[in-house]
Amino acid sequence: MSNAIGEFSRYAHQYDNYNVIQVEVAKILVKQLASSEYKTLIDIGCGSGEVYKNVVKQDILFEHFIALDSSREMLGIHPSDQKITKICADFNSPQTFEKITLEQNSLLLSSSALQWSTNLEYTLFEISKKVSSVHFAIFTSNTFKTLHKTAQISSPIYSVEVLKDNIGKYYEATFRLKEYKLYFQTTKEMFNYIKKSGVSGGKQQLTYKQIKQLMKSYPFDYLEFEVLFVEARC
Numbered sequence: 001m002s003n004a005i006g007e008f009s010r011y012a013h014q015y016d017n018y019n020v021i022q023v024e025v026a027k028i029l030v031k032q033l034a035s036s037e038y039k040t041l042i043d044i045g046c047g048s049g050e051v052y053k054n055v056v057k058q059d060i061l062f063e064h065f066i067a068l069d070s071s072r073e074m075l076g077i078h079p080s081d082q083k084i085t086k087i088c089a090d091f092n093s094p095q096t097f098e099k100i101t102l103e104q105n106s107l108l109l110s111s112s113a114l115q116w117s118t119n120l121e122y123t124l125f126e127i128s129k130k131v132s133s134v135h136f137a138i139f140t141s142n143t144f145k146t147l148h149k150t151a152q153i154s155s156p157i158y159s160v161e162v163l164k165d166n167i168g169k170y171y172e173a174t175f176r177l178k179e180y181k182l183y184f185q186t187t188k189e190m191f192n193y194i195k196k197s198g199v200s201g202g203k204q205q206l207t208y209k210q211i212k213q214l215m216k217s218y219p220f221d222y223l224e225f226e227v228l229f230v231e232a233r234c
């Protein structure tokens with residue numbers, strides 16, 4: 001099992017979008033693919049198509065691409081093509097996987113989305129019945145680590161240990177852990193990013209007063225992210 005830890009930094013002001021890290025993660029995920037030819041690729045939590053765009057950019061051949069997301073708006077902005085089937089469905093719901101049939105040599109991809117699985121063990125179990133080869137990148141609870149600590153709240157997403165345990169129940173996996181730092185010029189910019197980026201989980205909403213307090217006591221001019229890249233077979 002590989003456990004390489006990589007780290008890199010970015011400056012948020014160099015980008016005009018709120019998904020700088022996700023864009024990078026999708027690029028790395030696709031770069032790590034072992035083959036350059038697949039029959040069917042399925043991307044769950046496909047969003048606006050970062051995975052698909054990288055697949056095309058990196059000349060990876062496929063006959064069929066299934067783009068699955070629970071958001072109609074996201075699917076609306078995902079690229080369209082004769083080879084693409086868009087499915088609006090929730091990967092937390094049992095009916096979603098009942099509807100999908102995949103050939104044996106299909107590959108399931110997922111980038112920056114599975115941290116939203118409400119029951120990861122169940123989602124992985126359902127996935128493992130459909131496809132034996134998966135490659136995904138998932139944010140861990142060390143994302144916004146110091147922010148959560150400063151606000152004295154626990155992360156709404158899974159820790160590396162829990163992720164590895166659950167994945168190990170259904171798959172033989174190789175893991176790569178990567179840390180990211182995203183720097184901001186002002187605290188205000190940083191907190192706007194948190195609100196809009198969609199990586200922190202919206203369950204534990206802080207009040208306006210708590211956010212103001214947090215902005216005063218947060219010690220860094222950067223945000224922390226941690227992503228587990230998983231290559232797995234069952």
Ligand SMILES: C[S@@+](CC[C@H](N)C(=O)[O-])C[C@H]1O[C@@H](n2cnc3c(N)ncnc32)[C@H](O)[C@@H]1O
Pocket residue numbers: 019022023026044045046047048049050051068069070071074089090091092110111112113116117198199
């Ligand atoms: C942070 S975005 C990542 C999008 C894309 N994979 C990328 O790399 O840019 C997470 C995506 O997961 C989708 N998502 C969240 N929960 C989901 C669920 N339960 N079922 C299906 N899609 C979900 C969201 O709608 C969103 O498009």
